[in-house]
Amino acid sequence: MFGSRTWPEIMTQPQSVQPPIPVLDPPRAPSRSEDGRRPAEPQEALRQPALLVVATVASTLRSFLLPFGRHFRKQGWRVDAMASGVRGAGDLEESFDSLWEIQWTRNPLDPRNLTAAMRTVREVVVGRQYDIVHVHTPVAAFVARCALRKIRRQGKPKVVYTAHGFHFHRRGSTVGNLAFRALERIAGRWTDHLVVINREDAEAACDHRILPADRIHPMPGIGVDLEQYSAASAPPDRVAELRKELGLGCAERLLVMVAEFIPRKRHRDLLLAFAQLARPDVHLALAGEGPLRPKTEALAARLGLSARVHFLGMRRDVAVLMRAAEATILPSQQEGLPRCVMESMCLHTPVIGTRIRGTEELIDDGCGLAFEVGDIRGLAEAMAWVLDHPEAMRPMAERAWQRMRAYDVRQILDRHEALYRRALQ
Numbered sequence: 017m018f019g020s021r022t023w024p025e026i027m028t029q030p031q032s033v034q035p036p037i038p039v040l041d042p043p044r045a046p047s048r049s050e051d052g053r054r055p056a057e058p059q060e061a062l063r064q065p066a067l068l069v070v071a072t073v074a075s076t077l078r079s080f081l082l083p084f085g086r087h088f089r090k091q092g093w094r095v096d097a098m099a100s101g102v103r104g105a106g107d108l109e110e111s112f113d114s115l116w117e118i119q120w121t122r123n124p125l126d127p128r129n130l131t132a133a134m135r136t137v138r139e140v141v142v143g144r145q146y147d148i149v150h151v152h153t154p155v156a157a158f159v160a161r162c163a164l165r166k167i168r169r170q171g172k173p174k175v176v177y178t179a180h181g182f183h184f185h186r187r188g189s190t191v192g193n194l195a196f197r198a199l200e201r202i203a204g205r206w207t208d209h210l211v212v213i214n215r216e217d218a219e220a221a222c223d224h225r226i227l228p229a230d231r232i233h234p235m236p237g238i239g240v241d242l243e244q245y246s247a248a249s250a251p252p253d254r255v256a257e258l259r260k261e262l263g264l265g266c267a268e269r270l271l272v273m274v275a276e277f278i279p280r281k282r283h284r285d286l287l288l289a290f291a292q293l294a295r296p297d298v299h300l301a302l303a304g305e306g307p308l309r310p311k312t313e314a315l316a317a318r319l320g321l322s323a324r325v326h327f328l329g330m331r332r333d334v335a336v337l338m339r340a341a342e343a344t345i346l347p348s349q350q351e352g353l354p355r356c357v358m359e360s361m362c363l364h365t366p367v368i369g370t371r372i373r374g375t376e377e378l379i380d381d382g383c384g385l386a387f388e389v390g391d392i393r394g395l396a397e398a399m400a401w402v403l404d405h406p407e408a409m410r411p412m413a414e415r416a417w418q419r420m421r422a423y424d425v426r427q428i429l430d431r432h433e434a435l436y437r438r439a440l441q
Contacts, residue, residue, distance in 0.1 A: 181352025
């Protein structure tokens with residue numbers, strides 16, 4: 017599929033990175049000077065490339081893509097971003113040159129996605145003359161590629177698509193898989209390069225011929241900052257402050273889940289398993305927001321868990337939260353390559369996750385504990401095992417930390433430099 021290389025080799029192979037290639041601007045027609053003489057013919061002007069990063073919502077830019085904006089701007093590139101909700105986002109303005117607000121939603125059936133949003137994409141891309149448009153997240157990726165399908169025939173911009181987990185997968189429904197696979201194959205015709213971030217998607221992209229194999233680029237996710245998520249970033253005094261905030265006694269212990277409250281994250285499973293665990297000295301912290309938070313809070317109350325389940329909302333101290341926990345738990349039914357699992361592994365905090373695409377390949381080979389999607393009893397038993405065997409968890413956490421070295425965001429940025437260089441050539 018990718019020559020003779022195995023998946024681990026693809027994930028860890030260092031990239032040979034050269035300085036980004038400049039772009040040739042066409043020469044302007046010479047004009048006469050004041051004394052009437054025509055100046056010498058101008059040379060083609062060299063400039064650094066222009067990149068547009070596209071996502072459906074601003075939170076995707078904020079959570080995952082800021083390092084890319086900062087990195088390529090330091091290289092002299094012009095880097096803009098487009099998403100819904102970017103207007104007035106001061107934190108994003110520090111990482112991108114310009115922010116483009118666009119009216120689209122995560123709902124693939126919303127008619128605005130194929131009308132006003134497509135016009136906005138075309139107008140911005142043509143007006144700003146981007147050399148590369150890099151699209152992320154399903155709705156934004158499909159709509160933007162559809163909008164640019166004719167424009168890119170002129171050779172510019174080059175369109176790069178990062179699939180953060182295809183919506184067709186081995187646990188998906190037959191009808192859903194057929195529909196999403198067909199859409200990906202259609203959109204593949206409008207794509208120059210495809211980035212995949214897990215083994216299953218890499219194989220699926222080739223098997224279903226979404227793009228030719230030489231234009232499919234496996235990468236270990238979108239990277240995690242090993243310095244930001246390290247033991248040094250969450251010192252004991254900050255962990256103590258967090259425990260005090262949650263009202264934890266000296267002998268009480270903490271489990272944590274960091275995820276948006278949406279159906280595929282399956283917070284309900286975790287609450288049911290936590291109720292089965294029945295350990296009055298153990299607390300559970302849920303960080304994140306989302307439409308299912310009210311229902312999840314109501315379920316915690318019905319189960320009699322309100323005193324020990326803490327709904328924290330959005331947090332900027334995730335590293336501290338994870339360092340304070342005995343384990344990070346992710347009971348999802350669908351992921352691409354879950355960032356919260358990677359962050360926890362960087363912090364030497366054990367992970368309990370489902371046997372699904374992305375999560376499984378992060379925690380296999382003794383780097384975490386796995387259970388089947390929807391297995392409430394299995395999850396409860398995994399939590400109990402972590403709590404009862406702290407000595408056994410230390411070597412597991414060490415193996416997980418060693419694995420994360422291949423996922424360092426600096427390596428991912430190097431790989432993107434190489435990819436963009438190839439696209440511009």
